[in-house]
Amino acid sequence: MEMDKKGKILVTGGAGFIGANFVKFLLRSEPRARIINFDALTYAGNIENLSDVLGDSRHEFVHGDIRDKAGVGAVFARGGIACVINFAAESHVDRSLDSPDSFVQTNVLGCLNLLEAARRHGVARFVQISTDEVYGSLLPGEAAFTEESPIRPNSPYSASKASADHLARAYHHSYGLDTVVTRCSNNYGPMQFPEKMIPLCINNAFNGRKIPVYGDGMQVRDWLHVEDHCSAVWEVCRKGRAGEVYNIGGACQTTNLDLVRAILRECGRDESLVSFVKDRPGHDRRYAMDFTKLNKETGWKPRHEFEKGLADTVKWYSSNKGWLEHVSSGEYKGYYEKMYSNR
Numbered sequence: 001m002e003m004d005k006k007g008k009i010l011v012t013g014g015a016g017f018i019g020a021n022f023v024k025f026l027l028r029s030e031p032r033a034r035i036i037n038f039d040a041l042t043y044a045g046n047i048e049n050l051s052d053v054l055g056d057s058r059h060e061f062v063h064g065d066i067r068d069k070a071g072v073g074a075v076f077a078r079g080g081i082a083c084v085i086n087f088a089a090e091s092h093v094d095r096s097l098d099s100p101d102s103f104v105q106t107n108v109l110g111c112l113n114l115l116e117a118a119r120r121h122g123v124a125r126f127v128q129i130s131t132d133e134v135y136g137s138l139l140p141g142e143a144a145f146t147e148e149s150p151i152r153p154n155s156p157y158s159a160s161k162a163s164a165d166h167l168a169r170a171y172h173h174s175y176g177l178d179t180v181v182t183r184c185s186n187n188y189g190p191m192q193f194p195e196k197m198i199p200l201c202i203n204n205a206f207n208g209r210k211i212p213v214y215g216d217g218m219q220v221r222d223w224l225h226v227e228d229h230c231s232a233v234w235e236v237c238r239k240g241r242a243g244e245v246y247n248i249g250g251a252c253q254t255t256n257l258d259l260v261r262a263i264l265r266e267c268g269r270d271e272s273l274v275s276f277v278k279d280r281p282g283h284d285r286r287y288a289m290d291f292t293k294l295n296k297e298t299g300w301k302p303r304h305e306f307e308k309g310l311a312d313t314v315k316w317y318s319s320n321k322g323w324l325e326h327v328s329s330g331e332y333k334g335y336y337e338k339m340y341s342n343r
């Protein structure tokens, strides 16, 4: 797909963990990129994540909700959007078990609003950011998921993401909209909300608090540094074939317990902080991604080696304790309103 060089890229969810990393990655690596960053600033969105790029004329932040059809339509009606990259989502599995409604509202209906607006306004490419969790769970020794693996979501979160994937596919087949779907394994790196496993462990280890480990801790995840995810998404956006799905993975499978041990070592703590807790209902046992298709078509592979990436991540949280404190205390929630009222 040839992207219109003059067109803007609409990034949704760009104040969250991966979206904010992506916005910065794009501004760094594509000097001509112009981004509209559309984010509702839910509990997971943090304008502080963008403090170093808010003054960049190539980046415009728009406070908006993808569930709001009129608000979405208004951004597209301004014209000039060549491409949509949809990161906006409710993303935490535990929250989806407590309140699935908001997951369907944002992840399914919000995505539908974006697809519909993209179709009406002749957008050249729509990238739907999805997850390995749509494939369900693997048994030990089973081959990694390929793009042909059956879709078998096990949580309301993964079911809502799978629904959005199907909508993206249907918009390509029914209306000819140029959509691609990326499915990525677990990410780690700077600016991840500390309810997620790695920053939660790091934060607790810094503060000498217990680290909860679900069940026996033998669940296997395939970890990828967020910058590698960003570069993969950009490769798919530029070179992926319309209507296709691309798996993204880290080729780095580890059990949750080994991961917690590695974090404790990095933080200079011992294993007495490990606290086994009752397993999450329906907890998937193992994920692993086969990303041969992406590698063959674009040459992409992960650059960050896991041990070094994890050590750098611990260093980032250690050097940004203010960020962790603002998020943990809830202080970050008022930042956008404060900035806005000072203008």
Ligand SMILES: NC(=O)c1ccc[n+]([C@@H]2O[C@H](COP(=O)([O-])OP(=O)(O)OC[C@H]3O[C@@H](n4cnc5c(N)ncnc54)[C@H](O)[C@@H]3O)[C@@H](O)[C@H]2O)c1
Binding pocket: 012, 013, 014, 015, 016, 017, 018, 019, 038, 039, 040, 041, 042, 043, 044, 045, 046, 064, 065, 066, 067, 086, 087, 088, 089, 090, 091, 092, 106, 110, 129, 130, 131, 132, 161, 183, 184, 185, 186, 187, 188, 193
């Ligand atoms: N974190 C991972 O390991 C991982 C792995 C694979 C795929 N993904 C996918 O990547 C995407 C980003 O994940 P993340 O970890 O950065 O999530 P996150 O929870 O850190 O960020 C989500 C962002 O979306 C925004 N948002 C939520 N609802 C919105 C709405 N209705 N309208 C507009 N903005 C809204 C939030 O304010 C936040 O900024 C998600 O689609 C997720 O499913 C995440």
